[in-house]
Amino acid sequence: MTLISLSPWDLSLAALLVLLLAGLSWRLRLGVERRVLIAAARSTVQLILLGLVLKALFETTDPLLIGLLAMFMLSVAGWEVMARQKRRFRGPWGYGIGATSMFLSSFSITVLALTVVIRVEPWYQPQYLIPLLGMLLGNTMNGIAIALDSLTRQATDARARIEARLMLGANWGEAIEDIRRDALRSGLIPIVNAMATAGVVSLPGMMTGQILAGSPPMEAAKYQLLIMFMIAGGTGLGSVAAVWIGSRRLFDERQRLRLDRLVPGRGG
Amino acid sequence: MAALRLLGIRTLLLGPIDLDIGAGETLFVSGASGSGKSLLLRAVADLDPNQGEVLIGERRRSALSPAQWRRRVGLLPAESGWWAEQVGEHFEQAPSASTQADSRMRINAPDADAAQRPGEDPRRDKPGLTALLGDLGFEPNVLDWSVGRLSTGERQRLALARMLHIGPDALLLDEPTANLDPDNRDRVEEVIEGYQRERDAAVLWVSHDPDQRRRVGGRSLVIRDRGLIREEQA
Secondary structure, three states: OOOOOOOHHHHHHHHHHHHHHHHHHHHOOOOOHHHHHHHHHHHHHHHHHHHHHHHHHHHHOOHHHHHHHHHHHHHHHHHHHHHOOOEEEOOHHHHHHHHHHHHHHHHHHHHHHHHHHOOOOOOOOHHHHHHHHHHHHHHHHHHHHHHHHHHHHHHHHOHHHHHHHHHOOOOHHHHHHHHHHHHHHHHHHHHHHHHHHEOOOEOOHHHHHHHHOOOOHHHHHHHHHHHHHHHHHHHHHHHHHHHHHHHHHOEOOOOOEOHHHEEEOOOO | OEOEEEEEEEOOOOOOEEEEEOOOOEEEEEOOOOOOHHHHHHHHOOOOOOEEEEEEOOEEHHHOOHHHHHHHEEEEOOOOOOOOOEHHHHHOOOOOOHHHHOOOOOOOOHHHHHHOOOOOOHHHHHHHHHHHHHHOOOOHHHHHOEHHHOOHHHHHHHHHHHHHOOOOOEEEEEOOOOOOOHHHHHHHHHHHHHHHHHHOEEEEEEOOOHHHHHHHOOEEEEEEOOEEEEHHHO
16 A cells, blocks of 8 residues: 555645534524634644644654644643633633643653653654554543533532532532432543544544555554543543542632632633 | 631621621521622631631630631532532431541431440441431431432531531521421421521521511621621611
8 A cells, every 4th residue: 555645636625514514504594604614714723734733743852842833732621621611710721721731641641651662762753652642632622511511510500509519518519429420421431432423423533544544554543542541531630630629620729619719701 | 516707707798707606596698689698608718718827715716727628617509519410319428437527417316326336336326317308398218319300409408407507506597498398497497507506606697588588586797898797887
């Protein structure tokens, strides 16, 4: 199998599909044509830039540059988590909870995979590190955003229930226990579903790309499995961290439910 | 036997407030809606940020954990929260072990004393709870009811039972009879007064109803200009 290089012309043909979708949205008055076009333009620019950056980076293996790119990816992911909250935490916590949990989970699991599983030399070799981290960040970001959103949304709705338990002498952990469990569950459902249907209903994006790019299917499958397990672990770890820090932050030192620490966000 | 003392309590709308409610005493608070009555009760129970100190007898609020404190001051909010499917599940948080078990709800249940020997199965306490529920007009099987089935008035009475069952030293009542018909209103007043006699509990009672304040008796204060004044001066 050889790699068939895509020409700009080939991509333009595919882009016609997006234009078609935008036209459909305009025709049916769905009102999303602007967003579709902007998102498509964003992804074009971002991916081409990433391609250029990676091309340059693969030639250097300068740890500092790689670290910078990794931090940049993390900070954008943290911002994205915050932007998706219907109610987010006031002040630096709004950004910090998501970013910290993602840092803890994605970075530790990526490093673990690179040093213990794949055993790359040196472990920060960008050809492995950046794509793995990207996959992991993208997925843990989803899980954490969903879990946090569910936590703050439910806590707001269930104020009377939580406070009733406090009034009857429960401590903060008992009072928010069921909501915390629910938030964690909703954060984990996407990756559990993805694992359950992988290869039967859907061919995962990464594996598809690898096969199209000429890798043997078995190798592609093995890498896909590795990625999936890492994502499951990372999402779990990250969601647990985010929900734990977040639920603790909902209560103050006298274990009062402090919904005033939340502000309406843009997401929803 | 415990007096409730508020020392310089300051909430968003009120304060500083100093208040002494003796053991076994009832103090009524009234005032326009939005004047901060409910917030005052919440502040005493330490559910909202507030400044000042509260004492029950000799015990300072700041020296107790929030959970311990809230067990001692039973707050009955105007709208009660229910977190589980069945009514009975909301009663299981009550301290079942040793220390508080024998001082738990015993009103109008003379047999409870005999039935309560320390170190036995906490389920033994059922007679006390059954009597309490009976006094509020419920059959014991109310514990198997689903919460969704309850009317507003039933919720209010069961929330009172749930709170008294824990055995607080002071009661903070936010219009406990607001949604009740006259029969049930009388029942609730009797249960509260009975508990108060039994435990010598201090009661801080928010009530709009002048007849109720006369019926139950006790001092009456009104909220004016961020403070509490005697009703006659209002």
